[in-house]
Amino acid sequence: MSGTETPVIARLLNTARYPLTQPGSVAWRHTVSHARAALRGGGCCVLSDFIAPELVDTLRAQSAAMAPAAHYRVETVNAYNIALDTPLPAEHPGRVRMQRGNAFVPRDKIPAGAVIQRLYTEPVFQRFVADCFELAQVHELADPLASLCLNVVPPGESHPWHFDVNELTVSMLTQAGEGGIFEYCPNIRSADAENFDDVRAVLDDRGEHLVHRLSLRPGDLQLFRGRYALHRVTPVRGTVARHTAILAYTQHPGVVSSLERTRQLFGRVTPEHRAAIRRTVRADRLLD
C-alpha cells in the first residue's frame, strides 16, 4: 500500500472514534478494554456510530435494495429452533410455540460490494472482533447462507425469543423500524447449563427481571454472545421494516447450521449443509 492510499477499512468506519487502522495502539486497546468489560458483564456491547457517518445512508439504501431477496414465510417455532414434534416434558421451554415473522436475506444474495460484505471479511475488523471477545482469532461461520445475513422484520411482525447457533454475533442496525426493540437476557444459559426454568419464565412473560433492552441507531455495532443470551426483537409498528446486518463468527472453524434450522430460516439447504451433517461442530452440548 502506498503512503497516500486509504485502506478499505478506513473508508468504511468512523475511524475518528474507532482506531481500527491502528491495531494494538493505545486508542485500540482503550476501545477493546471497554468492549471486553461490557461482554464479560452482560454478554453485549454497543459501539455507537461505528460506521463512517457518510455511509449510513448507503448502508440503509443497500439493505433496502436487498430486502426483497429475503425468504418470507411466517412460521411457528420454539426458542431452540428444533422440530416442534421433538418429545419434551410438559414444563420444557422448547414446548412454547411462537410466531416468527422476520425474514433473512442469505449471504449468497448479498452483493459482493455491499458495505456489510466488505466489513464481514475485512481481516482488521475480524482481528478487532476477536480482541473484543478475548480470542486469538475468530472464524467466519462456515455456512454459505447464515454466515452473513440481513434480518428483515416487516411492520406487524417480530423476531421472537431464541438463541443463536454461533457463539459470537456481530450485528449492525441498517434501518430502524418503529418499535422493534432488541431485548435480551444476558447469560441465561451457559455451555453446560440450560437453565430451562428461567428460559420458561421469560417465554411465559414471568421473567421481566431478567430482560435488558438496547436502544440502537443505524450504523451502531453490536457485539453479542447470542448462544447464551435468550433474545428477541419486539413487534415492528408503522410502515417501515427494521433491517439488521448479522455478521456471524465462531471460535472454532467449521460450524454449519443444521438442516432443520436452515430450512426454517431460508427455505432451502445447500450441498455444504448436507455434507456437514456427519461432522457437526459445536462448542457445547446444548439442545440446539
Ligand SMILES: O=C(O)CCC(=O)C(=O)O
Ligand atoms: O435483528 C436483530 O437485531 C437480531 C437478530 C437476531 O437475533 C438473529 O438474527 O439471530
Ligand SMILES: [Fe+2]
Ligand atoms: Fe439471534
